[in-house]
Amino acid sequence: MADLPTHTIVFEILTRLPVKDVGRSKSVCKQWYALFSTQDFVKIHCSRSVVSSNQRVLLIDDLTYFVRPIISNNNDYGPSSTVTFPFHHQNNDVSILSHLNGLLCVCLNHTYELLLWNPTTTAFKRLSTPDSHGFYINNLDAIGLYVDADDDYKVLHIKRRSGVLGVYVYSREVDSWRNIPFITRQEYLSPHFNWSAGTFCGGTLYFTVCECWIGGTNVVICFDVNSEQFKEISFPPVPSNGMVQGVLVNVKNVLHMFASTGMFEMTIDYGHYKGITGLRSYHVLRSPRYHCHCGAI
Secondary structure, rough: OOOOOOOHHHHHHHOOOOOHHHHOOOOOOOHHHHOOHHHHHHHHHHHHHHHHHHOEEEEEOOOOOEEEEEOOOOOOEEEOOOEOOOOOOOOEEEEEEEEOOOOOEEEEEEOOOOEEEEEOOOOOOOOOOOOOOOOOOOOEEEEEEOOOOOOOOEEEEEEOOOOEEEEEEEEOOOOOOOOOOOOOHHHHOOOOEEEOOOOOOEEEEEEEEEOOEEEEEEEEEEEOOOOOOOEEOOOOOOOOOEEEEEEEEEEEOEEEEEEEEEEEEEEEEEOOOOOEEEEEEEEOOOOOOOEEEEEOO
């Protein structure tokens, strides 16, 4: 232990602190404040927090949010802790659009404003500007939160307004929005297509884009966060017996999808984007009839 550099010992200790203690420790000295802002610290602290004893669920209810620990051995919740929202809002007004490393991008539904919010430290930042950036409309817009190679947290905002497309990137480091080109097929900008929230995985933001018709077109749109280029990849082989909706999840830096299909009878396909290996089917419930399919995609 005596041979270890002091900064290594400090780093190993601080990355094991609870999030609230990290927030309090920022004011200890300039070196610690700078350390807590680095992407290396964030990544390692998050990885050490992803254990069963540290899992929490955030529940939003009217004027407050509840943070409850997850008890992994019986799939139950522990006692909740309640904290009032740090920003002004109305009842049932806050929608979570995207999340990354404990940071949330949310929308205030009555004003359409976008905010970045850390529920643990209660810090928040309004993203709306007088020139109409940072305003979100449900069912028309799509949001993705990510971090680039320069450790800058950013928000990708895809806006569809009466046939006019705008794609904008907000940088937390420079605190401003800028426009970028959308390079893929323009028909995906039609309101007949549903865009999922963006899921960040391996330096790329992924969106599912599904047409609102039975047998319609379904694709995955990828956004490389460093080159800022869009591309399209194929949707997994989901049965086309109804409309399709896809939800993407990052699990240990592997992209997974839950894709629901059907009308009165719904199936849910599950898998990951590391090679197509087929689908497996699991029964979920019948009300009137629902099924679940699982597979790697």
